[in-house]
Amino acid sequence: MRCKKWLSAIGISSLLLTTILTGCGNEEKSNSGKTEIVLSGWGGNPTEQKLLNEVLADFEKEHPHIDVKLNTISDQYMDVLKTRLIGGTAADVFYLDAFEAPALIETGAVEPLNKYVKEDFDLEDFEKPMLDAFKDGEELYGLPKDYSTLALFYNKKMFKEAGITEPPKTWEEMEDVAKKLTDHEKQVYGLGMLPQIERMYYMAESLGGEVITDGRATFADDKVVDAIQPVVDMQVKDKTAASPSEVGAGQSAGEMFGRGNAAMVMEGNWNIPFLEDTFPDLDYGTAELPTVNGEKRTMSFTVGYAMNAESEHKKESWELIQYLTGKEGMKKWTSKGFALPTRKSVAAELGYDQDELRGPLVSGAEYATVWQDGPTLPIVMNNFNNQFLSAYLGDRPLKEALKDAEKQANREIKVTE
Amino acid sequence: MFSKKERREAGQGYLFLLPALLVLGVFVIAPILYAVFLSFHKVELIGGASYEFRGLDNFMKVTFDDRAIIALKNTAIYVAIVVPTQTFLALVLASSLNAGLKGQKFFRIVYFLPTLTSSAVLTLIFMWMYNQNGLINYVLKFLNLPTYNWIGDPDVALIAIMIMNIWATAPFFMVIYLAALQDIPDSHYEAAELDGAGPIQKFLHITVPNLRPVTSFVVIMGLIGTFQLFDQSYIFSGGSGGPNNSTLTVVLLIYQYAFKTLGTMGYATAIAFMLAIIILVATLLQRKFSKEESLY
Numbered sequence: 001m002r003c004k005k006w007l008s009a010i011g012i013s014s015l016l017l018t019t020i021l022t023g024c025g026n027e028e029k030s031n032s033g034k035t036e037i038v039l040s041g042w043g044g045n046p047t048e049q050k051l052l053n054e055v056l057a058d059f060e061k062e063h064p065h066i067d068v069k070l071n072t073i074s075d076q077y078m079d080v081l082k083t084r085l086i087g088g089t090a091a092d093v094f095y096l097d098a099f100e101a102p103a104l105i106e107t108g109a110v111e112p113l114n115k116y117v118k119e120d121f122d123l124e125d126f127e128k129p130m131l132d133a134f135k136d137g138e139e140l141y142g143l144p145k146d147y148s149t150l151a152l153f154y155n156k157k158m159f160k161e162a163g164i165t166e167p168p169k170t171w172e173e174m175e176d177v178a179k180k181l182t183d184h185e186k187q188v189y190g191l192g193m194l195p196q197i198e199r200m201y202y203m204a205e206s207l208g209g210e211v212i213t214d215g216r217a218t219f220a221d222d223k224v225v226d227a228i229q230p231v232v233d234m235q236v237k238d239k240t241a242a243s244p245s246e247v248g249a250g251q252s253a254g255e256m257f258g259r260g261n262a263a264m265v266m267e268g269n270w271n272i273p274f275l276e277d278t279f280p281d282l283d284y285g286t287a288e289l290p291t292v293n294g295e296k297r298t299m300s301f302t303v304g305y306a307m308n309a310e311s312e313h314k315k316e317s318w319e320l321i322q323y324l325t326g327k328e329g330m331k332k333w334t335s336k337g338f339a340l341p342t343r344k345s346v347a348a349e350l351g352y353d354q355d356e357l358r359g360p361l362v363s364g365a366e367y368a369t370v371w372q373d374g375p376t377l378p379i380v381m382n383n384f385n386n387q388f389l390s391a392y393l394g395d396r397p398l399k400e401a402l403k404d405a406e407k408q409a410n411r412e413i414k415v416t417e
Numbered sequence: 418m419f420s421k422k423e424r425r426e427a428g429q430g431y432l433f434l435l436p437a438l439l440v441l442g443v444f445v446i447a448p449i450l451y452a453v454f455l456s457f458h459k460v461e462l463i464g465g466a467s468y469e470f471r472g473l474d475n476f477m478k479v480t481f482d483d484r485a486i487i488a489l490k491n492t493a494i495y496v497a498i499v500v501p502t503q504t505f506l507a508l509v510l511a512s513s514l515n516a517g518l519k520g521q522k523f524f525r526i527v528y529f530l531p532t533l534t535s536s537a538v539l540t541l542i543f544m545w546m547y548n549q550n551g552l553i554n555y556v557l558k559f560l561n562l563p564t565y566n567w568i569g570d571p572d573v574a575l576i577a578i579m580i581m582n583i584w585a586t587a588p589f590f591m592v593i594y595l596a597a598l599q600d601i602p603d604s605h606y607e608a609a610e611l612d613g614a615g616p617i618q619k620f621l622h623i624t625v626p627n628l629r630p631v632t633s634f635v636v637i638m639g640l641i642g643t644f645q646l647f648d649q650s651y652i653f654s655g656g657s658g659g660p661n662n663s664t665l666t667v668v669l670l671i672y673q674y675a676f677k678t679l680g681t682m683g684y685a686t687a688i689a690f691m692l693a694i695i696i697l698v699a700t701l702l703q704r705k706f707s708k709e710e711s712l713y
Contacts, residue, residue: 053427076656079676086462096569103679117505245569248549251655309464341637382657389660408483415478 019281035316040084040091041070042077045273048338054080055332059323085109092317096142096306098133099198104119104306105141111307113140116318127365130302131402133372142304143325146339148268149300149364150199152290153275156283158188158263160383165286167264171230171400174264178240181263191234191241192253192262195392197384199266202289202369203227204299212373217380217409220402227292229398236394243392258282268301269340269361277408288360302342322341340365370372383409430454456686461678475687485639485688487662488670491575495646495666496699499579500639507588511512511594512624517676525595532589540652544568568653571661578649586642597631598624633707637700644696647672667692 031387039056043049049072056068070092073080078100096104106108111333117123117140123131126144134142152174154167162181168174178190193199197211197219204211218224220255234241242262249256257265258279265271266289275282289298307314323329327346334341334350340361341347353362373380387405391398419427431438456476459469479485508530514521531539546552548566554564567577607625614622626630647668650658658665658673668689674685 082463082676082679085464086466105465107461107679243569246549246566248551250548347712375679385657386659386661393570395571411481411483415684416678 019412034065035313036067036069037093037311037313037316037320038069038071039320040073040081040094042095043072043074044338047273047336051333051338055324055329058332059320059329062314062323063319066319068320075273084303085308085310086380088311090308092308092311092313093305093320094308095145095191096134096304098130098142098304098370098372099377101134101142101304101306101372102136103378105136106375109142110307111309111311111317113143113307113318113321114138115173116322121139121322125327125343125345127342127344129300129365129370132302133302133370134304134306141307142341143321144302144304145330146260146334147300147302147342147365148270148340149334149361149368150268150289150298151222151286151360151364152264152288153257153271153284153286154264154265155260155262156285158260162263167285168290169292171290171292175230175234178234178264179238182238182240184239187247187261189242189247189262190264192244192247192249192256193231193235193241193320194251194253194263195231195243195385195389197209197381197388198301198371199250199299200228200231201371202299203231204291205369206292206295206297212376212380215374215376216413217383217406219380219384220399220406222399225399225402232398235392236272257284269338269358272357273338286357286360288363296364296367298364298368299371300365302373313364367373376409379412379416380409383412452686452689455683456550456690458683459680460682461680462682467496471683475684476691478684479688479691484658484662484665484670485667488658488665488667491663491665492644492646492667493621495575495579496643498638499582499643500636502579502592503583503587503639504632504635506583507590507594508628509634510587510591511598512620514591514595515598522549528591530588531585532592534585536585536648537652539585540581543577544653547577552629569660571663574653574660574663578646578653582646582649586639590639593631593635594628601627601652629707633704635704636707640703641696641700644692 006385041052044052053070055069060066060068071286077095078097081090081094082104090109096110101110125139127147130139130144130147134140134144152167158181159165159167162177164177164180168177174191180351181190182188196205201211204219204224204227207223207227209219209221209225209227211217211219211224214314231241235243242256244250244253244256244261247256247259247261248257249261253262253265253279254267254271254274256262257267257271258275275284290294291297305324307321311317324333326344327343330341330343331346331349333339334346334352336359337352337355340352340358341350347353350356355362383405384402387401387408388398390396430668445477457470457472459471459474461467474638514525514528518524534542548554549564549566549569551567553567557564567573591678601624605627606619609619609623645668646666650664650666650669651672654660654664654669656677671685671689671692674681674688
């Protein structure tokens, strides 16, 4: 009798335990002797997604022993990726934004690639700034899959109505043009601009100042403040510029432009398919960004493929990266114009430098400032943007706001050490 | 000490408790202990976890972290305004529904509706309404009142979240009040009426004192909920706590340190502990001053 009681007690406990444990279990099955590797990225628009699937299918055809599983992380990409890296469940190959790359490389979670790269892969063919964005010293940690620079998008109809024949060449010209194009009653501004450092970093350093020096924020330096003062002046003094949220376009300058609330915006390649989809009737053109102090400058944003240092299939992962960033894979990936190729030979082959809309973007590549400046950049960006906004809204002088932001950023950097 | 039989019975008891103890141990107690451990270390979890003992460093850092102080200030303002307002509003709504008006069942449903919406959806809906060309500005303009850039203006962003949250949580507490109101014996009101008390006197001297234990509950739950404000300000500001740190709350800051910047997990847990202590103290103070036990 007593024995029975014990038995039932053990029985019930183990039953409950197994239910709990099976809930946590995670079984993986490999199918038919193929090596499965996982590729993680963020979702693009449906057409872009389809294109990527096609490229991956081509790869699988050429490498029959590898099965690529695409895993799309649709929101908060970096947070999810970091959590998975901690948990040991991250993909073998993943997208890595150059901006976040240095901090992640520092942790040792990204596999160094030098030992994989062979001569015939032709590293020289890549646009150098984009490649350097994924380097730590001489070691390469990622290969840029594509990039975009900023160019000036202008509304041709508005330009015509205001009697302006060609896009402004210099920043001063743009200020004048913006005055003619602004119509407060119709809620039309000359320039639509996001008040964020990622859009004006190239200006910030145009007078010789540094936003970050040795990992510390130094953007309250007069050289930096003077360099970006024109951005604030257009908004506060001339009232010829506005941010998208002021006209109800959220965080999208492209939307502000498409809806006709801005006659000019400085946007990247992503804006072209967006405008085609959302505002197909819009008549617009692109030009290289207006020069600052007589110098051609722009921003460039790049994303690379990186390999998980804890991947169990490094050889196969490299084969995938090699294919995706190789001449053939990149040509296919960039053929529809969603992204610009980081290989010069592919860009020449596809003729994007001759393209009416994409030409100015491609010409920007050689003089662009890459959006990457060491592991402390995310903190610096956050603090800069927070305080810059108060200056942009005219609440206080730019110098004062940036001084506060610099102090705050450096304290925060100290906190993380 | 114990007889054999007693020990066996105790053993059996623990055996039956085992599944629950295991679940609690693994999913509740262990994470708390791990968090305590983390808060004294500098932690880098990515790329092979590394821990470096730092003593009380993480706790001391708060004193020179401006954003922590801003977050604390924002949260304090938020709590100080939202908790009394939503408690008062809940009480007023509940009394009005309890007054025996026509169609009160209908209004009970209508008032309760906001609570049913998930806070993420709610925030998105409000963000559309708060939009520069959104519903709220449209109404304000129609009434010739000043309009605001609710989402982009640092001065009003936190207020916008307050309004949203009060609107969403007050009905929940209203239901609790309503249940309590229906528990107050009618004889109290009849006696008061015989003594010549008016409706306001009845409300102040019978309803409010009788509801004291419930009010205490509502305020404590409100305190805990508002101190932990995260999702609304997260969605509202896209995770940044902007514009200009105006919607940065303590929990949002913890999230940023834990997941956004690398190597600050220990600091994040230290802040989380401090927040837990603040909530504990606030709750104890509330209990001390409300004297809920001394009602009858």
